[in-house]
Amino acid sequence: MDEDEIEVNVERAGRADAALASAVANLSRTRIQGLIRSGAVELNGAPLADPSYKVKPGDTLVLVPPPPVAAEPVPEPIPLDVLYEDDAVIIIAKPAGLVVHPAAGHASGTLVNALLHHCAGSLSGIGGVLRPGIVHRLDKDTSGVMVAAKSDVAHQSLAAQFADHGRTGPLRRRYTALVWGEPSPATGTIDRPLGRHPSDRQRFAVRAGGKEAITHYQLKERLGEASLVECELETGRTHQIRVHLAAIGHPLLGDPLYGAGFASKANRLPEAARAALAALGRQALHAGHLTIRHPVTGETMAFDAPLPDDLAHLVTVLRTKSQG
Numbered sequence: 001m002d003e004d005e006i007e008v009n010v011e012r013a014g015r016a017d018a019a020l021a022s023a024v025a026n027l028s029r030t031r032i033q034g035l036i037r038s039g040a041v042e043l044n045g046a047p048l049a050d051p052s053y054k055v056k057p058g059d060t061l062v063l064v065p066p067p068p069v070a071a072e073p074v075p076e077p078i079p080l081d082v083l084y085e086d087d088a089v090i091i092i093a094k095p096a097g098l099v100v101h102p103a104a105g106h107a108s109g110t111l112v113n114a115l116l117h118h119c120a121g122s123l124s125g126i127g128g129v130l131r132p133g134i135v136h137r138l139d140k141d142t143s144g145v146m147v148a149a150k151s152d153v154a155h156q157s158l159a160a161q162f163a164d165h166g167r168t169g170p171l172r173r174r175y176t177a178l179v180w181g182e183p184s185p186a187t188g189t190i191d192r193p194l195g196r197h198p199s200d201r202q203r204f205a206v207r208a209g210g211k212e213a214i215t216h217y218q219l220k221e222r223l224g225e226a227s228l229v230e231c232e233l234e235t236g237r238t239h240q241i242r243v244h245l246a247a248i249g250h251p252l253l254g255d256p257l258y259g260a261g262f263a264s265k266a267n268r269l270p271e272a273a274r275a276a277l278a279a280l281g282r283q284a285l286h287a288g289h290l291t292i293r294h295p296v297t298g299e300t301m302a303f304d305a306p307l308p309d310d311l312a313h314l315v316t317v318l319r320t321k322s323q324g
Helices: 016-023 029-037 111-119 152-164 240-247 260-268 271-280 309-323
Strands: 006-009 041-043 060-063 082-085 089-094 143-149 172-180 187-191 194-196 204-206 214-223 226-233 285-293 300-304
Touching (some): 006 016, 006 194, 016 029, 016 041, 016 060, 029 041, 089 111, 111 143, 143 152, 143 300, 152 285, 172 240, 187 240, 194 240, 204 240, 214 240, 226 240, 260 271
Parallel strands (some): 143 285
Antiparallel strands (some): 006 060, 041 060, 082 089, 089 143, 172 285, 187 214, 194 204, 214 226, 285 300
16 A cells, blocks of 8 residues: 555445544545545445445455645755766755655655755656656654655656566665664565554554565574664555564664564663763664665665764664673
8 A cells, every 4th residue: 555545444334435534533534525526435456436336344445645746855955975977867865854845744855855956947847736756765863875866767767666666676685773673584574565564554554465574684683672774665555664563573763653662671771881872862773785786877776875974873882882
């Protein structure tokens, strides 16, 4: 399921529009009826056109909310850490805290605003007004390597590479994560489908019938109560690494959504490590490596971004204390 979709599992028989209206608080029943007629709703994977259609317990309705009505993003002089740039692509190291594209609550101050200023009109428009040049994303509080397209040709090529997940091409995405505990086995693959959490719209969960999600991981270093783990994505679902590692009992340090149950473990850390984790203030996840095929030249290009200072400091403190 895409990040903005709303899934409703029907519990009582009745009209489709009523079932959606009872589950989606911010849309009126009249608005939902219009969305159904416009083709924005699916029932059990098939388009639904009749708001009065009788649904039954066990049915699944999926609503794609209308795009946000927002002003066109404006260029903003936000500094960018540019790793590479030519007429087709720009590769940046995104800092933690930077939202990728405008959305509710983040109308400005995003990577898109920064790219519009830096690239001065040369971004691909295929992604739409709110997402020019964007072919993939990182969570707001995840740092690391990102690529954006500066031409429509580049956008089409890069989008195809990410859709293929590197199965037939050179695309590679590797992440560095700090997790609680020590994963066992030390090297493994998590192959569990992901979908929206049934009761919390902000979260995702391992769910039967969800979208295929595959994460490969390797333990790199044991750091006392935590471990340094390298993850490689075979698919690219929202929150994939965070959900998958939590699902095997090793959530990310500092993850407020999927690691809240492990927050008390911070009390077991040495004082310096507790302070470093508190200062991090986010999930300990960094997209350290990206390999792509250049959309014009066909050259395989690899890019790396070192750990940001706050995460590197946390690793250093944990390593020092675990060895001491």
